[in-house]
Amino acid sequence: MGPKLLEGIRVLDLSRVLAGPWAGQVLADYGADVIKVERPGAGDDTRGWGPPWWGEGEDRVAAYYLSANRGKRSIAIDIASAEGVALVKQLAREADVLLENYKVGQLAKYGLDYAALSRENPKLVYCSVTGYGQDGPYAAAAGYDFAIQATGGLMSVTGEKDGTPGSEPQKVGVAVADLFTGMYAASAILAALIERGRTGQGRHIDAALLDTQVAMLANQASNYLVGGKTPKRMGNAHVNIVPYQVFATKDGHLVVAVGNDGQFARFCALAGDAGLAQDPRYATNEGRVERRGELVPAIAAWMLERTTAEWTALFEPNAVPCAPILELPGVFEHPQVVHRGMQIEAANGTPMVASPMRFDGQRALADLPPPQLDEHGDALRAALARDGGWPSR
Incomplete structure (x- = not known):
């Protein structure tokens, strides 16, 4: 205990x-x-x-x-x-x-x-x-x-x-x-x-x-109160960060959560288009958010070239935040979840989350x-x- x-x-x-x-x-x-x-x-x-x-x-x-x-x-x-x-x-x-x-x-x-x-x-x-x-x-x-x-x-x-x-x-x-x-x-x-x-x-x-x-509502409420614009549904995209959403891969889907300009540069280099991150239109997050409509389709086309596992193996060791989308069996089989002991049994055998x-x-x-x-x-x-x-x- x-x-x-x-x-x-x-x-x-x-x-x-x-x-x-x-x-x-x-x-x-x-x-x-x-x-x-x-x-x-x-x-x-x-x-x-x-x-x-x-x-x-x-x-x-x-x-x-x-x-x-x-x-x-x-x-x-x-x-x-x-x-x-x-x-x-x-x-x-x-x-x-x-x-x-x-x-x-x-x-x-x-x-x-x-x-x-x-x-x-x-x-x-x-x-x-x-x-x-x-x-x-x-x-x-x-x-x-x-x-x-x-x-x-x-x-x-x-x-x-x-x-x-x-x-x-x-x-x-x-x-x-x-x-x-x-x-x-x-x-x-x-x-x-x-x-x-x-x-x-x-x-x-x-x-x-x-x-x-x-x-x-956190940042969404703050965005509205400060910016005066009513936020809308955006699916899995992020209102303040690009690229920060789900992308289709060759065999499934992958979350890409690029949170800063350095990560974006590594992301582009690993995907084989290092020049995109050097383009002044996309070099900063502000620019990427403003040009979301033209940038995201280009990234989406890249992501279809490899499987989820291949992208994960490429991005994770190089500090590009990403994650496969797991169903519950996969969650409780994830090595980190297993290591941390998040699935437990109560004294009477009841399976529970810790x-x-x-x-x-x-x-x-x-x-x-x-x-x-x-x-x-x-x-x-x-x-x-x-x-x-x-x-x-």
């Missing part, structure tokens, strides 16, 4: 689906003790988001759920009941962190909102994850990653450009608005815990998917597999009844 940097930190995870659970899993991998509260009978929605499934019969669980819930203990609690509310409050009194992604105002009905719980536990760092935030005209709206990618502008710059086959706005292949919100939430929680060490006071963190998505973070050479990794629904419920309820405080692991 990896280093336990957050050992002693107690996290009460009332969230479900992806953004909140992802934040909780990050904290668990860093050593926090995470108790996941789930609905009796059904649990987290993603338990049923299969196939594929892991396990058999009543014990089977969707692979989707497994991706975001490593390192947690599960207890089923009906928060609509007085008994359930009492249990959550009992846990919250000694928690350091509470994660939730209920609709705005919903937990206040049960006295489980930040205002109520912080009176009993002033040190509580309470993180609310919603689609649109705790205030504003859309605060009450349900927020789903797909809708947020659309509203937040990501789909407007993702997909083939207008006029090409298959040209329509596209979502990213994984739920990036959820995932980035989970990561932002985790970093905000850690910042609030550091501050609490100085002040003794917790915080209410308002983590909104739409806010995160807008922030994630945390990407290492500390002094050790990978951060929670020691519990994703739990079955209410797997730890009986033990947790008994400990709460017996001891009254946060149940030890």
Whole structure:
């Protein structure tokens, strides 16, 4: 097991689906003790988001759920009941962190909102994850990653450009608005815990998917705000760099990611046309971006002369950034991915992707597999009844 940097930190995870659970899993991998509260009978929605499934019969669980819930203990609690509310409050009194992604105002009905719980536990760092935030005209709206990618502008710059086959706005292949919100939430929680060490006071963190998505527009947003032009879909091309896109090869495709003028000079020399990089029209990235329409077709013609493997063998040793486009089997067979140990097995044999973070050479990794629904419920309820405080692991 990896280093336990957050050992002693107690996290009460009332969230479900992806953004909140992802934040909780990050904290668990860093050593926090995470108790996941789930609905009796059904649990987290993603338990049923299969196939594929892991396990058999009543014990089977969707692979989707497994991706975001490593390192947690599960207890089923009906928060609509007085008994359930009492249990959550009992846990919250000694928690350091509470994660939730209920609709705005919903937990206040049960006295489980930040205002109520912080009176009993002033040190509580309470993180609310919603689609649109705790205030504003859309605060009450349900927020789903797909809708947020659309509203937040990501789909407007993702997909083939207008006029090409298959040209329509596209979502990213994984739920990036959820995932980035989970990561932002985790970093905000850690910042609030550091501050609490100085002040003794917790915080209410308002983590909104739409806010995160807008922030994630990064250079595209900056290009618009500074340049005043609305960015359009460009397929796999880069709005600010040329050549930086996918090219067809003799037998497939290759990503070419030339990021500076020196790389472009090497790229041209290796391809057999060193003079192109010396042409004043193309010698600088600014010139290449301005003349994208005439330069890219010339490069595309070169790239058809060799196979993907031949180009890779030529470019990689000479510091020209490039990469074949791998499907998932190839990803997990890639020698660097294998060397770094990114495919792991939980203690119960569940195949998983490891945390990407290492500390002094050790990978951060929670020691519990994703739990079955209410797997730890009986033990947790008994400990709460017996001891009254946060149940030890």
